[in-house]
Structure formats: structure tokens, C-alpha cells
Amino acid sequence: AQSVAQPEDQVNVAEGNPLTVKCTYSVSGNPYLFWYVQYPNRGLQFLLKYITGDNLVKGSYGFEAEFNKSQTSFHLKKPSALVSDSALYFCAVRDLETGGFKTIFGAGTRLFVKA
Amino acid sequence: NAGVTQTPKFQVLKTGQSMTLQCAQDMNHNSMYWYRQDPGMGLRLIYYSASEGTTDKGEVPNGYNVSRLNKREFSLRLESAAPSQTSVYFCASSDQGAYNEQFFGPGTRLTVL
Numbered sequence: 001a002q003s004v005a006q007p008e009d010q011v012n013v014a015e016g017n018p019l020t021v022k023c024t025y026s027v028s029g030n031p032y033l034f035w036y037v038q039y040p041n042r043g044l045q046f047l048l049k050y051i052t053g054d055n056l057v058k059g060s061y062g063f064e065a066e067f068n069k070s071q072t073s074f075h076l077k078k079p080s081a082l083v084s085d086s087a088l089y090f091c092a093v094r095d096l097e098t099g100g101f102k103t104i105f106g107a108g109t110r111l112f113v114k115a
Numbered sequence: 116n117a118g119v120t121q122t123p124k125f126q127v128l129k130t131g132q133s134m135t136l137q138c139a140q141d142m143n144h145n146s147m148y149w150y151r152q153d154p155g156m157g158l159r160l161i162y163y164s165a166s167e168g169t170t171d172k173g174e175v176p177n178g179y180n181v182s183r184l185n186k187r188e189f190s191l192r193l194e195s196a197a198p199s200q201t202s203v204y205f206c207a208s209s210d211q212g213a214y215n216e217q218f219f220g221p222g223t224r225l226t227v228l
Contacts, residue, residue, distance in 0.1 A: 009155075032213050043119070043205055043219030044158070051214045090157060100213025101146060101165050102173060105157035 002027045002095050006106035013081045014114050021076040021109045023091030032094040033074045034103070035065055039087045047089075050074060061085070081113045116141055119220035121206050127226045128196045136191040136223050138206030144218070145211040147189035148173075149181060151202040152222075158205065164189055166211065196227045 003026045013019045025031055032051055036044040048059025050067045058064045065076045074091060088108050095102040122137045140147065145166045150158040160173030162181040170181050178200060180192045189208075193200060203224050207217040 034216060036219075041222075043221050044207075044217075046216040046218070049214070049216055094213040096213055099165075101148075101163050101171070102160055103148075103158075103217065105159075107155055107157045 002093055002097060002104055004091050004093050004104050004106040006089075006091055006109045008109050009107075010110045010112065012112045012114065015083055016080050019078050019081040019085070019111065019113070021089050021091075021111060023074045023076065023106060025072050025074060025091075025093050027093055027096070029096055031074075032096065032100070033065075033067065034092040034094075035059065035063070035074075035076050036090045036092060036105075037087050038090065038108075044090060047076070081111075083113050083115050086111055086113045118142065119206055119208055119218050121204075121220035121223050123223060124221065125224050127228065128193075129228050130197060132196050133192065133194050134196065134225075135193075136204055136206075136225075137188070138190065138220060139188045140206075140208040140218070141187065142208060142218065143186070144208035145186070146209045147183065148207040148209075148217065149179075149189070149191045150205045150207065151175065151200075152205060153202050161191065161204075196225075198227045201225060201227045 005024045034049045035047040038044045055067045091106040119140045148163045149161040164170045164183040167186045206220040209215045209217040
């Protein structure tokens with residue numbers, strides 16, 4: 001079965017410092033990986049995705065993610081954090097074993113950026 | 116474009132009552148989804164509709180039914196609400212194809228007493 005793990009419930013970082021939110025996955029075959037962000041009392045918003053090609057994927061709001069097949073990881077990164085980046089972040093993988101319509105989400109990582 | 120809209124935003128039910136959550140999208144997407152979000156558990160898929168006229172069970176379908184009314188609308192019905200169904204419910208839509216991202220509505224916060 002395909003799965004996604006976000007090992008950290010919470011990440012704290014100072015404004016201006018680089019941030020990393022970790023994600024590891026377990027799939028059979030090639031993974032379709034996504035990052036979403038959720039601000040308080042809002043729905044999820046798409047940040048970026050890896051389908052194929054370059055291992056470094058750039059997305060919205062200055063975020064990027066690095067796909068590492070050997071470590072089965074897809075960590076989200078940003079060179080310089082902003083207070084406004086404080087939110088809940090979800091890593092997700094499409095379950096291709098069931099036709100790709102099902103998305104499996106990690107439990108989420110809460111990011112706090114301190115001014 | 117309004118994107119994905121959901122009604123109502125909040126709802127309180129008593130155990131055993133029924134209700135329908137409404138969802139509509141204006142992006143001409145083929146696929147639509149219903150999720151529930153519970154603390155520490157991420158989002159779990161309840162039902163999805165790959166295209167108009169089809170619906171399939173997701174990870175946690177028990178206690179729910181869905182209707183894909185047309186290409187735009189996908190409703191979720193709780194026939195006899197239980198306290199375990201207290202959650203935040205999100206509707207989402209996407210273009211068909213596993214490589215496409217999903218677009219989410221603002222959510223419905225449901226409390227079952």
C-alpha cells in the first residue's frame with residue numbers, strides 16, 4: 001500500500017532563516033508527489049508537485065521541493081522564511097495502484113515562523 | 116471564478132439527524148472529491164467521482180452517501196449522523212489525470228452532538 005509520512009508535527013524557524021519540512025513516501029512504481037498548504041480556517045492550496053523530470057521543483061510563494069528517489073523523500077524548502085509562511089503543510093501522493101484518483105495525505109506539519 | 120464553493124460553512128446536528136453538504140465548482144473539472152479532516156490524521160478520502168455519472172468509495176465511506184448531480188455539483192449526505200462524524204469536510208476538484216493537483220473548497224465544520 002502507498003503511504004506518506006511527515007515525521008515532524010511542528011517546525012519552528014526564525015524569520016529570514018531557511019526552512020525545511022520533511023516528507024517521505026512509500027509507493028510501488030513512480031510517485032506523483034504534491035505539497036499543499038492550509039492557512040487557518042481555509043481549504044488546502046496547491047504549492048507544487050513532482051511528476052517526472054528535474055528533481056528540484058519550484059512552486060508558489062518561493063517554495064521548492066527536492067525529490068530524492070534513493071531516500072524516498074520529497075522535502076519542502078524555502079531559502080528565507082516569512083512570518084506569513086506560518087501554516088499547516090501537507091505532503092501527498094497519488095495512489096496509482098487504484099487508478100490515480102485517490103490521494104494519500106500525510107498527517108501534516110505545522111510551521112511556525114517567529115519574527 | 117469562484118473556484119470550489121461549499122455550503123453550509125458551519126452545522127450542528129443531533130445524533131440521528133440527516134443533512135446534505137453541497138459542493139460546486141466552476142473550473143469545468145471532471146473529477147470531484149469529498150474529504151474529512153481530523154486533527155493529526157491529515158485528510159481522508161470519503162468518496163470521489165472520477166467523472167460525471169460515476170462515484171466510488173474512498174478510504175472512509177461508511178455512514179455517507181454521495182450524488183454527482185451534474186458536472187459542477189457533488190453532494191455528500193449523512194443519513195443518520197453520529198458523533199464520530201464530527202469533523203471538517205472539504206470538497207475538491209481536479210482535471211482528470213493523476214498528475215493534476217486538486218483545488219479545495221473552504222470547508223464545512225460539522226459538529227454532531
